[in-house]
Amino acid sequence: MQFRDLQKQYEVLKPQIDAAVQRVCAQADFISGHEVKELEQQLAGYVSTKHCITCANGTDALSLVLMAWGIGPGDAVLVPDFTFFASGEAVAFAGATPLFVDVDAHTFNLAPDKLEEKILQVKAQRKYRLRAVVAVDLFGLPADYPRIEAICQKHGLLLLEDGAQGFGGTVNGRRVGSFGDAATTSFFPAKPLGCYGDGGAIFTNNDEWAALIRSYAVHGKGGMKYDNVRIGLNSRLDTLQAAILQVKFRAFCEYELAAVEQVSRWYDEALKGSGLVLPYRPQGFTSSWAQYTVQLPQGADREALQAKLRERGIPTMVYYPKPMHQQHAFSGTESAKEDCPVTERLCETVLSLPMHPYLEHNQVEQAIYMLLKNAGKE
Numbered sequence: 021m022q023f024r025d026l027q028k029q030y031e032v033l034k035p036q037i038d039a040a041v042q043r044v045c046a047q048a049d050f051i052s053g054h055e056v057k058e059l060e061q062q063l064a065g066y067v068s069t070k071h072c073i074t075c076a077n078g079t080d081a082l083s084l085v086l087m088a089w090g091i092g093p094g095d096a097v098l099v100p101d102f103t104f105f106a107s108g109e110a111v112a113f114a115g116a117t118p119l120f121v122d123v124d125a126h127t128f129n130l131a132p133d134k135l136e137e138k139i140l141q142v143k144a145q146r147k148y149r150l151r152a153v154v155a156v157d158l159f160g161l162p163a164d165y166p167r168i169e170a171i172c173q174k175h176g177l178l179l180l181e182d183g184a185q186g187f188g189g190t191v192n193g194r195r196v197g198s199f200g201d202a203a204t205t206s207f208f209p210a211k212p213l214g215c216y217g218d219g220g221a222i223f224t225n226n227d228e229w230a231a232l233i234r235s236y237a238v239h240g241k242g243g244m245k246y247d248n249v250r251i252g253l254n255s256r257l258d259t260l261q262a263a264i265l266q267v268k269f270r271a272f273c274e275y276e277l278a279a280v281e282q283v284s285r286w287y288d289e290a291l292k293g294s295g296l297v298l299p300y301r302p303q304g305f306t307s308s309w310a311q312y313t314v315q316l317p318q319g320a321d322r323e324a325l326q327a328k329l330r331e332r333g334i335p336t337m338v339y340y341p342k343p344m345h346q347q348h349a350f351s352g353t354e355s356a357k358e359d360c361p362v363t364e365r366l367c368e369t370v371l372s373l374p375m376h377p378y379l380e381h382n383q384v385e386q387a388i389y390m391l392l393k394n395a396g397k398e
Contacts (some may be wrong), residue, residue: 021374021383023335024210028378033267040263053259059266060221066273067197069223071230074257075237078184078206081220082110082154084255085180085202088232089152091116096148098138098177100130101344101360102367103156107182108344108355117148117353120345122360126300128158128313128370131362132167139175147354152178157186157196159299159339159372160212160280160307165191165199172200180204184220188212188277188308196308197223207257207265212280212308213272215261271377279377280309286384287312287373294392297369311339312375315366316395322371328394334387337372 022028030037044053056074064072075081091097093115099108101120108118121138124131135153142150153172155163163181172179179200183189186196187205197203205211207219224230235241240252284299284307291298297315301307316322326336344350345358374387 021333021335021387022376023337023372023374024376025378026209026214029268029271029376032378033271036267036270037264040267041260044259044263050259051256053262055259055262055266056257059257059262059269062266062269063197063221064223066269067195067203067223069198069203070225070227071223073222073230073233073237074262075220075222076253076255076257077218078182078204078208078211078220079106079110080237080253080255081204081206081222082106082180082182083113084233084236084253085204085222085224085229086110086114086116086152087236087252088202088229089178091151094149095151096142097152097154098135098142098150099154099344100156100158101358101363102128102340103158103182103344104184104340105344105347105349106184107154107156108347108350111154112349112355116151118344118350118355119148120343120355120358120360120363122362123158123366124164125362125366127161127164127302128366129161129163130155130168132164132171135168136171136175139171139177143175150175150177152180154180154182155200156182156184157189159313160186160189160310161299161301162186162189162191162196162199162305162307164302165194169199178202184208185211185310186308188272190306192304201226202229207261210310212277212310213265213269215257215265215268217261219257219261219265221257276377277308280375281306283375283377283379283384284309284312286381287388290385290388291392296395309375311337311372313339313370313372315369316371318365318369320369320395322369325371325391325394329390332390332394334390335374338370339372340370341367343367 240250
C-alpha cells in the first residue's frame with residue numbers, strides 16, 4: 021500500500037502522459053511552450069480568476085506575491101502556526117517578520133478569532149507595519165474565508181491564500197485559488213494536483229500585480245528578454261511539466277476529486293465511534309483531501325503505533341511534528357515568541373493515513389483494521 025500512489029496514477033494515465041511528453045520533446049520547445057499558456061488559461065478558468073501565472077514551485081509562488089506587494093523589512097505578516105515551513109519562510113525571505121497565529125482545533129486552519137486578537141495586539145504594540153495575512157488551506161480543506169476576508173478588509177490587510185494543499189476544495193461553491201487578494205498553489209508530486217517535479221501557480225484578478233509577478237518570475241524582465249527593469253527570480257514552470265499537468269488536470273476534474281471524497285467517507289464511516297478525532301468539514305466546505313488526518317488521544321505513543329503499522333505495510337505520516345514558532349530557523353526572533361496551545365497539541369497527536377484517488381475499499385478496510393487493532397481501539 022502506498023501513502024500517495026503516484027505509480028498507480030501513472031499506470032492509469034500512461035498513454036496520455038507518454039504522448040504529451042513525446043509531443044513536447046518532438047517540438048523541442050522546453051521553456052515557455054504553448055502548453056504553459058494553455059495550462060494557465062485552463063487553471064484560471066477553473067478557479068474563476070482573471071490571471072494564472074505558473075512558476076517553478078509553491079514556495080516561489082508565495083515569494084512572488086510578496087515581492088509584487090512590496091513586503092519587506094519592517095513589515096509583519098500573520099501566518100498560521102500549524103503549517104508547512106514555506107508559509108512563514110517566504111515571509112522571512114522577503115525580509116519581513118512572520119508572526120504566528122494559532123489554529124482551529126477542528127479544521128486545523130487559521131482561527132479567525134485568534135487572528136483578530138493578534139491583529140489588535142500587533143497594532144497596539146506599534147513595532148511593525150502589519151501588512152498582510154497568509155491563510156493556509158491545510159490538508160485540502162479551505163480556510164474560513166468568509167470570516168477571514170471580512171477581518172482583513174476591516175483592518176486594511178492584504179490576504180494571501182496559500183492553497184498549496186487545497187487546490188480543488190470549495191467554500192459554498194467558490195474554489196480554492198479565488199480567495200483573498202491573491203492565491204497560490206503547488207504542483208509538488210504529492211499534492212492533489214501534482215506534476216513530475218516541482219511547479220506552482222499564482223492566481224489574482226489584479227492586472228498590475230499579475231504583470232509584476234510575470235516580470236519578477238523571469239529575472240525582472242521588461243518589454244523583452246534582455247531588458248531587466250527590476251531584480252527578480254528564475255522561476256518558470258517548464259513545458260514538460262505543463263504538458264503532464266494538462267493530462268493530470270483532466271483526470272483530477274473528471275474523477276479524482278470524487279474518488280478521494282469517497283475514500284474519506286469510507287474512513288469516516290469505519291472510524292466513527294473509535295475514540296479518534298476525525299477530520300471536520302464545516303457546512304458548505306469541500307476538501308480536496310491532500311491528507312486524511314486523525315487525532316490520537318493525548319499521550320498516545322504515536323511513534324510506536326507508526327512502527328507497528330509500518331511492519332504491516334500501512335504507511336502513515338505526521339504533518340507536522342513541530343509548530344512554526346518552535347522551528348530553529350526562527351529561534352531568537354520575534355517569530356518565536358508565540359503562545360499557540362492548539363498547534364502544540366496537534367503536533368503531538370495528529371496522524372495522517374493513506375489517501376489518494378486510487379485507494380480501493382479493501383485497502384482502506386485493511387488500514388483501518390490495523391490502525392484500530394494496534395491503537396487498542398478494536
